[in-house]
Amino acid sequence: MKKILTLLMLLFLSDTAFAQRFDITANIAEIRYHGSTQTLAASQWQDVVWFSLENLNIEPTNCRKYRNKYAIAVAKGDKDALSIALAAKLAGKKVLITLDDTVRGANNESCLLQYITLL
Numbered sequence: 001m002k003k004i005l006t007l008l009m010l011l012f013l014s015d016t017a018f019a020q021r022f023d024i025t026a027n028i029a030e031i032r033y034h035g036s037t038q039t040l041a042a043s044q045w046q047d048v049v050w051f052s053l054e055n056l057n058i059e060p061t062n063c064r065k066y067r068n069k070y071a072i073a074v075a076k077g078d079k080d081a082l083s084i085a086l087a088a089k090l091a092g093k094k095v096l097i098t099l100d101d102t103v104r105g106a107n108n109e110s111c112l113l114q115y116i117t118l119l
Helices: 002-017 079-091
Strands: 021-033 049-054 069-074 095-104 111-118
Touching: 021 079, 049 079, 069 079, 069 095, 079 095, 079 111
Parallel strands: 069 111
Antiparallel strands: 021 049, 021 095, 049 069, 095 111
């Protein structure tokens, strides 16, 4: 019984032990919205907003790249975060992006934005 409990504890910890927080200073490269009724991409991309980063001060180790830039998904309903990303893009300003490289967006591929700060 003791071995089973130890094994279960190790399995539980293994999911969280490799999570890493990244605080990345970068520029917004592009912002993309996949329409809620779009048919050109897989269905998991429907109604998903994401942006890519360029000129990063550090690179996350476990996030997806699109066109050789890291793609960061924005959770549905996080319109304020999207507004900050758009403002930064239009003003040519850097942002501070915080993410956990094990937390995925709705598409289960891109890292999910945790915080965004306009610098």
